[in-house]
Amino acid sequence: MKIYEELQARGLIAQVTDEEEIRELINNGKATFYIGFDPTADSLHVGHFMALCLMKRLQMAGNKPIALIGGGTGYIGDPSGRTDMRSMMTPEQIQHNCDCFKEQMSKFIDFSEGKALMVNNADWLLDLNYIDLLREVGPHFSVNRMLTAECYKQRMERGLSFLEFNYMIMQSYDFYALFQKYGCNLQFGGDDQWSNMLGGTELIRRKLGKNACAMTITLLLNSEGKKMGKTQSGAVWLDPNKTSPFEFYQYWRNVADADVLKCIRMLTFLPLEEIDEMDKWEGSQLNKAKEILAFELTKLVHGEEEAAKAQESARALFSAGNAANMPTAELSEEDFTDGSIDIITLLQKSGLVPSKSEGRRAVEQGGASVNGEKVTDIRAAFGKDAFAEDFILKRGKKNFRKIVLK
Secondary structure, eight states, X not given: OOHHHHHHHTTOEEEESOHHXXXXXXXXXXXXXXXEEOOSSSSOBHHHHHXXXXXXXXXXXXXXXXXXXXXXXXXXXXXXXXXXXXXXXXXXXXXXXXXXXXXXXXXXXXXXGGSSEEEETHHHHTXXXXXXXXXXXXXXXXXXXXXXXXXXHHHHHHOOOHHHHTHHHHHHHHHHHHHHHHOOOEEEEEGGGHHHHHHHHHHHHHHHSOOOXXXXXXXXXXXXXXXXXXXXXXXXXXXXXXXXXHHHHXXXXXXXXXXXXXXXXHHOXXXXXXXXXXXXXXXXXXXXXXXXXXXXXXXXXXXXXXXXXXXXXXXXXXXXXXXXXXXXXXXXXXXXXXXXXXXXXXXXXXXXXXXXXXXXXXXXXXXXXXXTEEXXXXXXXXXXXXXXXXXEEXXXXXXXXXXXXX
8 A cells, every 4th residue: 555545544634735646746755745843832742743643654655754843933823723822932932942842853753864854944934024025925925815714713703913914924935945945845734724735835836837735634633523632731742751651651541432543543553454453343442442552652752661661550550559650740848838738739739630620629529539549628638748658649530640759
């Protein structure tokens, strides 16, 4: 099976500009393609994970990836899918985040011997002269058409700033610049980027009289139609210091029955024949499928050793409550009031709940326990001596923290 047909079989292809041309390019290793990553945080997260896997698949098929870090577009912020404006970052924050991205991407993409490129759009966007840009690019964009773009719809309800309105032009200019500098003939992105990507292909056609292609990949949604990759305490990060390998494993181990086989098909590198066999699984076999999914993805991000540790710890928790390799939360002297800390503060400090009101609700509804014992009193408090040995805090059935004193 060729790579384009494999992407189809895995359910990864959403929209394409020219199916036959894209099939020809990537099946024959002729694509120099790019995916953009705006540095909105100091780590990539599960939302970027599918794009990284796609880059790896296409590189393995002989194509050349360009990882575009949005050091320039990060100054503006992508309005796609948002109802509010992103907070403005300093140049120092943007540069720090770009550096973090580079390190994480190298786990997925082979940058040796010119097999892939990593470039930063700050190299051309920050030097653009505004009047020159207006004259060069402005005539090729219809405001009427831009206002109908999917990426602006949610922002239009609350008021779209002129700053954000320029994002499509910046992203289109990226494709135009990469086409000229590196012969980049194909752009990939999430399905919510379709309007921005078409802007790039159109700019190349109008300015250079050449053809470039775009393809969007299916967004990773759960069976309820919500984007995957978030927990109650926030995003699932690829940085082990922000989301531990155990927590990363647990996230995938806990996906809904209805989502596990779709995730295995879209995200893992297991052979399709093997996955087709799993399609027949049901009942308790789906728990085995969840373990396979969690192990394979943790191995991709954190390596086989960490994946094995996470799996061993998860199995131990479901059996004997072993605390080895469990994610930990540290308490300092400042966290204690008169030598003790209450259960609600403890739940919040551990990251098991995002707020004290959520912590109170968890306790009142019987969803909090310490070392296997339910805590139902919202006034329950623990002295420092309680943390001398293993102190396992649990919210719900599958969210754990080992609490330790600094």
